[in-house]
Amino acid sequence: MKTTLTQRLMGSALACALAVxxxxxxxxxxxxxxxxxxxxxxxxxxxxxxxxxxxxxxxxPAERIATFDNDGTLWAxxxxxxxxxxxxxxxxxxxxxxxxxxxxxxxASLLKGxxxxxxxxxxxxxxxxxxxxxxxxxxxxxxKIVRDWIATAKHPKTGRLYAEMVYQPMLELLRYLRAxxxxxxxxxxxxxxxMRVFSEQLYGIPPEQVIGSSGKLKFEFREGKxxxxxxxxxxxxDDKAGKPVGIQKHIGRRPILAFGNSDGDLQMLQWTAxxxxxxxxxxxxxxxxxxxxxxxxxxxIGRLDKALDEAQAKGWTVVSxxxxxxxxxxxE
Amino acid sequence: MKTTLTQRLMGSALACALAVxxxxxxxxxxxxxxxxxxxxxxxxxxxxxxxxxxxxxxxxPAERIATFDNDGTLWAxxxxxxxxxxxxxxxxxxxxxxxxxxxxxxxASLLKGxxxxxxxxxxxxxxxxxxxxxxxxxxxxxxKIVRDWIATAKHPKTGRLYAEMVYQPMLELLRYLRAxxxxxxxxxxxxxxxMRVFSEQLYGIPPEQVIGSSGKLKFEFREGKxxxxxxxxxxxxDDKAGKPVGIQKHIGRRPILAFGNSDGDLQMLQWTAxxxxxxxxxxxxxxxxxxxxxxxxxxxIGRLDKALDEAQAKGWTVVSxxxxxxxxxxxE
Numbered sequence: 257m258k259t260t261l262t263q264r265l266m267g268s269a270l271a272c273a274l275a276v277x278x279x280x281x282x283x284x285x286x287x288x289x290x291x292x293x294x295x296x297x298x299x300x301x302x303x304x305x306x307x308x309x310x311x312x313x314x315x316x317p318a319e320r321i322a323t324f325d326n327d328g329t330l331w332a333x334x335x336x337x338x339x340x341x342x343x344x345x346x347x348x349x350x351x352x353x354x355x356x357x358x359x360x361x362x363x364a365s366l367l368k369g370x371x372x373x374x375x376x377x378x379x380x381x382x383x384x385x386x387x388x389x390x391x392x393x394x395x396x397x398x399x400k401i402v403r404d405w406i407a408t409a410k411h412p413k414t415g416r417l418y419a420e421m422v423y424q425p426m427l428e429l430l431r432y433l434r435a436x437x438x439x440x441x442x443x444x445x446x447x448x449x450x451m452r453v454f455s456e457q458l459y460g461i462p463p464e465q466v467i468g469s470s471g472k473l474k475f476e477f478r479e480g481k482x483x484x485x486x487x488x489x490x491x492x493x494d495d496k497a498g499k500p501v502g503i504q505k506h507i508g509r510r511p512i513l514a515f516g517n518s519d520g521d522l523q524m525l526q527w528t529a530x531x532x533x534x535x536x537x538x539x540x541x542x543x544x545x546x547x548x549x550x551x552x553x554x555x556x557i558g559r560l561d562k563a564l565d566e567a568q569a570k571g572w573t574v575v576s577x578x579x580x581x582x583x584x585x586x587x588e
Numbered sequence: 589m590k591t592t593l594t595q596r597l598m599g600s601a602l603a604c605a606l607a608v609x610x611x612x613x614x615x616x617x618x619x620x621x622x623x624x625x626x627x628x629x630x631x632x633x634x635x636x637x638x639x640x641x642x643x644x645x646x647x648x649p650a651e652r653i654a655t656f657d658n659d660g661t662l663w664a665x666x667x668x669x670x671x672x673x674x675x676x677x678x679x680x681x682x683x684x685x686x687x688x689x690x691x692x693x694x695x696a697s698l699l700k701g702x703x704x705x706x707x708x709x710x711x712x713x714x715x716x717x718x719x720x721x722x723x724x725x726x727x728x729x730x731x732k733i734v735r736d737w738i739a740t741a742k743h744p745k746t747g748r749l750y751a752e753m754v755y756q757p758m759l760e761l762l763r764y765l766r767a768x769x770x771x772x773x774x775x776x777x778x779x780x781x782x783m784r785v786f787s788e789q790l791y792g793i794p795p796e797q798v799i800g801s802s803g804k805l806k807f808e809f810r811e812g813k814x815x816x817x818x819x820x821x822x823x824x825x826d827d828k829a830g831k832p833v834g835i836q837k838h839i840g841r842r843p844i845l846a847f848g849n850s851d852g853d854l855q856m857l858q859w860t861a862x863x864x865x866x867x868x869x870x871x872x873x874x875x876x877x878x879x880x881x882x883x884x885x886x887x888x889i890g891r892l893d894k895a896l897d898e899a900q901a902k903g904w905t906v907v908s909x910x911x912x913x914x915x916x917x918x919x920e
Contacts, residue, residue: 318794395836439796452840462650463840464771464797473836475829475855482858484836491837497807504727504805504816505823506838508784508795523807526814 286432289425289583295538295575299429302536306512307436313534317437321511323503323524324430326444326451326468328517328558329540330459331422332411334549336557338418339446340382342405344371346389354388363388390447391471391488394478398486402453416587422458423540424586426515430459433513441465441511443502445495445520449486467502469494499524515540522563525572537572539563544578547588618764621757621915627870627907631761634868638844639768645866649769653843655835655856656762658776658783658800660849660890661872662791663754664743666881668889670750671778672714674737676703678721686720695720718779723803723820726810727781730818734785748919754790755872756920757913758847762791765845773797773843775834777827777852781818799834801826831856847872854895857904869904871895876910879920 290296305313306320327333347357347366357363362381365373375381390398406419414421430440440461442451448468455461472487494502500523503511514521514528517540525537541560542551552560567574577584622628637645638652659665679689679698689695694713697705707713722730738751746753762772772793774783780800787793804819826834832855835843846853846860849872857869873892874883884892899906909916 318788321796448837448840456650464653464838466840470837473833475832475859482832482855482862484832500807500814500816501805505780505802506796508780508798523814527807530814 286435287425287428289428289581291580291582293580295573295580298573299432299536299538302513302534303433303436306534315512315533319509319512320433320436320438321441321507321509322433322438322513322515323441323443323467323507323511323528324426324514325516325518325521325524326442326446328542329423329515329521330426330430330442331418332548333558334551335413337446338411338421339450340385341412341418342402342409342450343385343389345405345409346401347385350389386447387471387488390450391486394483394485395449395473396483398449399453402450406454416585419454419458420587421585423581424583424588425581426540427459427586429515430461434460438513439465441467441503441507443467443494443499443514443524445469445493445498447471448494467494467506469498495520497523500527503527512536514538516563517542518558518560519563520558522566525563525566529570529572537567537570539567539572539574541574541576543576544581544584547584548577550578618767619757619760621760621913623912623914625912627905627912630905631764631868631870634845634866635765635768638866647844647865651841651844652765652768652770653773653839653841654765654770654845654847655773655775655799655839655843655860656758656846657848657850657853657856658774658778660874661755661847661853662758662762662774663750664880665890666883667745669778670743670753671782672717673741673744673750674734674782675717675721677737677741678733679717682721719803719820722779722782723818726815726817727805728815730781731785734782738786748917751786751790752919753917755913756915756918758872759791759918761847762793766792770845771797773799773835773839775799775826775831775846775856777801777825777830779803780826799826799838801830827852829855832859835859844868846870848895849874850890850892851895852890854898857895857898861902861904869899869902871899871904871906873906873908875908876913876916879916880909882910 287296305311306315308314324330327337331338344366347363351357351367357367362374362377362385409418410416411418411421433440442455442461442465444451446468448466448470451468452463452466455463455466470491472489472491474485474487476483476485492498492502499521503524510531511528512531512534513536514524515538516525529535529537539560542549544550551558552564564574619628637643638647640646656662659669663670676698679695683689683699689699694706694709694717741750742748743750743753765772774787774793774797776783778800780798780802783800784795784798787795787798802823804821804823806817806819808815808817824830824834831853835856842863843860844863844866845868846856847870848857861867861869874881874890876882883890884896896906
C-alpha cells in the first residue's frame, strides 16, 4: 500500500511540474503566427477578461465553450471541400465493384475525369456521390477507410497531405484557448464521422467535441457481433440554421467564442453573440491569393457575403489572412 | 508582467496542492457506500487494470469513456419516471391556458386526479402529455421551468425532493471514475434538455456529456433575438437499440464501462462488451423493497428481464441493491 501511495504522489508531482511548465509557456506569446494588430489583440483581451478572477466578465471554466467551423476556418477548402475529394477518390476505388457506374451519372463523368460534368448535377449529384461513399458499411469500416485516406491523400494544388493544410494560427488559437480553460469544439457542415477520425490528431479536439452533418445509423448484429451500419439517409445537416441546433443538441450550452469563415456560420455567430456577458465572434477572411486563396462574396465554396456585412455592422472580428497571419501553413 | 507570471505560478501551485489532496483521497476507500463483495471488488479491480501504467489492459485517459443510464441507475424511477411526474405537474400548471383539456383525454382524466385513466391510452397518451409540456417554447424557457421544478418538486412516496433521490453509491462511483481519468456520460431514454438542467449539480456531469431523447429544434428570430424553439416532433429516441446509436452520434467512441438497470440498456451493454480490451458491464438490480423498490422481470417501469439473462450468461456484474449497497440515498 505504501508503495502505491508513493507512486501516486510521484504521479501528481509530475503533473504539477507539467502544469507549471504550461503556465510558463502561456506567459510567453501563445500566438506567434499572428501579426500584431486588432484581431490578435482582441483575442488576447477577450481571453484575459473572461479568465481573470475578479473580472466583471469572468466566466467559470465549465462555461468557456468555443466553437469552430472546420472547412475554411481550421483547414483549407479550395478548390473543393476536402471531404468531396475523399468521396471522389472513393468512387474511383469502388468503381470495379460498380460496373453500372460506367453509364450512370454523376459517376460516369467522374470516372472519365470530368469533375465539372459530374458536379453539374448540383446537390442531387453530390448527394449521390456522398451516399455511395459514406454509407452501406459499418462505422468501424468507414473509420478505417478515412484513416488510410487522411494518412496518404494529397492536395491537387499544393501536393501536400490534406492533413498538412491546417492553419497554423488557428492551431495556436485552439491551444491557447484550451490552456486558458476553454473547451474547444468543431461545428462543421462536414461529416461528423469523417472529421472525428482525424480531429484529435490534427486539432487536439477529441471525437466527442466534434459536431457535424450525419447520416442515420442502424444497430444490428453481424456474425454475432453488434455493429452500427451507416444508412444512405441524412440524419442532420449541421450548416446555417442547423449550427445553433447542432450546438444545442451536442453541447446544451451557448458558446462564448465562435469562429467561422462563411455565410454557413452566420447563425452560429448570431447565436453566440446573443448570449449575455462577454462574447467573441471571429471570421477568417480569405484574402491571400498567394499563400492560400482569395475569395468571399462570389465564391460557390465558402461564400462570405451576408456574414461579412453583419460582422462589419456588429463589430465582430474579421481576420484578414493576408494581413493578420504571419504564417498560414506549418510547412511554409 | 512579473506580477501576472507570479500570480499564474501561484495558481499552478494551488492546483498542485489540490491534485495531491485528491490523490490522498483516492488512496482511501472511494466507495464507502458499497458493501465489500464481488461488485465493489470487480469495479476497483477493473479501474486498477485500465489505469495502471504498464498494465496490459492500460487504456489512455482519452479513451476511458463510461456511460450510465439515468432512471433506475443514477436516481429512482418508481412509481413513475420522474420526468413523467414533471409532465403531470406541468399539465396542472398549464390547464388554465387550455380550457379544452377539460374534455380532452388524456388531459381530462389527469386533471381529475385519475392518473391510471390518463395513462390507459398507452404510448400515444404519454406522447400527447410530453409534447404538450415539452414543446412550443424556447430552450431557455424550458430550462427555467425545469430548474424551478427540480428545486422544489417532491416525490409522492418519500416526500423528498426528486433531486435527493439519487443513489449515493453511484455518485461515489462517478466521482471515483473521474478521479481515475474517466469521462462520465449519461445515456438515457429521458429527455436530453430535461436532464441537462440538473446533471451537473446532481451528478457532476456537464450538459455536453448528457445523451438522451430529443425533440426537433428550430432556429428563429423573436423580437430581433435568435432563439431555439422546441417543436412537438420527436427527433431521436435514446433507448434500446437507440443507445449505441446515441453513443456514436455524441461520443464517437465506444465506452469501456457501462451501467444500466433495465432491458432498455441491453444494447448499450452489448455494444460496450463487444469492444476489444478490458471492459466492465454493470447492472443495478432493484432488490430492496424496504429502502427502495424491488422489481425486475414483470415491472412496466424499468423492466429487467432479457438483460438479466444476458448478464448472467456473460458474467456481467449484477449489483443487488439490498446486498451490495450499505446506503442507497444520502438522506438515509
